[in-house]
Amino acid sequence: MQDIQDWSEEDQTDEKQKAVQKSTWVSVAANLGLTTTQVAVGLVAGSQGLVADGIHSLSDLLADFVVLLAARHSSKEADDDHHYGHYRYENAASLVLGLLLLAVAVGMVWSAVSKLHATETIAAVKPIALWVALGALVTKETLFRYMLAVAQKVKSSMLVANAWHARSDAASSLVVAIGIGGNLLGLPLLDPVAALVVGLMVGKMGWSFSWDAIHDLTDRSATEEETENI
Structure with missing residues (x-):
């Protein structure tokens, strides 16, 4: 019976690791394409918001x-240095x-505020930037839903965090699209404002x-409500 239980736990761990790796490689491919496209088009089209969104994708x-x-390290068995296994790698x-x-957010906010203080440096954005922003929005939202479904299936907190990271990028792409649209309609301030909002969202x-x-790594206790449910 113990052998069957051990096999079952090992099998589940292996399945979880494969699912995390597969979904994350899908995300790598998507983010690589988005980063390249958003930054390149943002620079050519003169959109600070799109460049900021590209950095977010990076x-x-x-x-x-x-x-x-x-994912590679958290699946390792317990050893002399880690008596309870390596599961804390997920929290780390x-x-x-x-x-x-947080680091990305600081840079984005700083850049956006600098632009708002020097409005004469704000360029008119080219229409292609809007199409790229909308494409990024659809891609990120689709990626979020896919990764979250996988995360919930294999119960991976690390993958849940990465999925919501993708959702934050989807939200930022929406804000950027609005900012670019405003710039195209004759409101140039909206593009750096969009970049500022994206920075605050990321932060x-x-x-x-x-x-x-930090709370998980320091073994934060369950809340009264969670304890009651248990």
């Missing part, structure tokens, strides 16, 4: 590799994702991930 790409690294990866988002998400990961 942070997603870097986060994907953090997840792949953590979530913390890295959060700190990464909020980064703080949330970092704070939760």
